[in-house]
Amino acid sequence: MPIRELILKKISEYQPKNGLDYIARFFISMASVRHGKVTGHIERVALLSEVVAKRLKMDAKAAFFAGLLHDVGKIILPYYLFDGHNINQEEYEEVKKHAILGSEALKCDYLFTGLCAGLHHAMYQKGYGLTVKDFPESLSPATIKKVLQISAIVSISDFIEAFTHRTTKIKDGSDKTGDDLKSMLYAKYLDDIQLVEEFPKIEFWS
Numbered sequence: 001m002p003i004r005e006l007i008l009k010k011i012s013e014y015q016p017k018n019g020l021d022y023i024a025r026f027f028i029s030m031a032s033v034r035h036g037k038v039t040g041h042i043e044r045v046a047l048l049s050e051v052v053a054k055r056l057k058m059d060a061k062a063a064f065f066a067g068l069l070h071d072v073g074k075i076i077l078p079y080y081l082f083d084g085h086n087i088n089q090e091e092y093e094e095v096k097k098h099a100i101l102g103s104e105a106l107k108c109d110y111l112f113t114g115l116c117a118g119l120h121h122a123m124y125q126k127g128y129g130l131t132v133k134d135f136p137e138s139l140s141p142a143t144i145k146k147v148l149q150i151s152a153i154v155s156i157s158d159f160i161e162a163f164t165h166r167t168t169k170i171k172d173g174s175d176k177t178g179d180d181l182k183s184m185l186y187a188k189y190l191d192d193i194q195l196v197e198e199f200p201k202i203e204f205w206s
């Protein structure tokens, strides 16, 4: 089954609350108009996040939607930042805004997914985006823990997808930490080594 068809099927079958299925479909449609490279990326990140969460007996549905919407902030920014060219430092500073922007766009109605969007680049060394200090005070410790776990899964999935599919340079300095994906992940996710270990088991190394 083509990946888009599979993604749309899963969006419908999961029946998320509060219209998140419509939001997810709309994001795919919006991204398809001018952010073509973003669509394949978010679809693959959603599937990888879902499969890892399932393996760990965590909330696969939450991981799927967090993966699918993690880069929603990109469509708020100019499309040429994501057209596949090697961006300069000034453009990278603009790109980095997508994490907070995505969180802002989602947080009113989809707080969990919005927090994951804000955190997906904050889960590794020298990352950026939201911090736990930005969380609403009303969140329970159990919810905070779940947000952090799912965000870590999405973040690692995001990096693996970028490493295996992107032809341009990854700008966060990861290339200086190792020669291959595995060593880069170990250097990048020092606090989540055990989680990183789960990924080889699903044969996503390349």
Ligand SMILES: [Fe+2]
Binding pocket: 070, 071, 098, 120, 121, 158
């Ligand atoms: Fe991102």
Ligand SMILES: [Fe+2]
Binding pocket: 041, 045, 070, 071, 158
């Ligand atoms: Fe991403």
